[in-house]
Amino acid sequence: MTEKLKTRSTEMPITKELARAAVAADGEELDPLIETFVRGITAEIEHRIGQKVMVQTWLWIGDRFPTDIVLPHPVRSVVSVKFIDAAGIMQTLDPADYKLVGEQYETWLVPGDGRAWPETFDTVSAVTVEVIAGMAETPEEVDPAISSFILLRLREEMDPDPRNAIAIEYCARKLDGLRSYR
Structure with missing residues (x-):
């Protein structure tokens, strides 16, 4: 048995505006990097909880x-x-x-x-x-625990700071309520 992704979501689980605000980006020049990180963090979440976030x-x-x-x-x-x-x-x-x-x-x-x-x-x-x-079609439908985790991890990816580890772990624990146990 194999599960294979046929078509990934075209939507990100957070808006570009929110992502830019989380990393204090003023323009669109960082958008490709931000999108890459957000998609990677989303894959991490899907692995952690055993569910698909976006459709x-x-x-x-x-x-x-x-x-x-x-x-x-x-x-x-x-x-x-x-x-x-x-x-x-x-x-x-x-x-x-x-x-x-x-x-x-x-x-x-x-x-x-x-x-x-x-x-x-x-x-x-x-x-x-x-x-x-998938759980959501638009960023507005995404569970707040997922959005919070993405924003903190994005900030950490863009500007590493050891002080963020506690906040990230706290948000990761919020994801446990969404986790599948298979």
């Missing part, structure tokens, strides 16, 4: 259908479920044949009520599930 498209790829498919969380929608059938022909599963089941911090794809996963051809990557996942 993005992911692929789940497996050799067969497992009992349930653990998807990148939170899932906003399933784009498609494709598989190579027992005859070796690519098929797209009807949405009525599967359903999303989720808890606060995990989402699974399971067969629809009274249904079972179809047989697949014996090959690698026989099943591909494409989903749209």
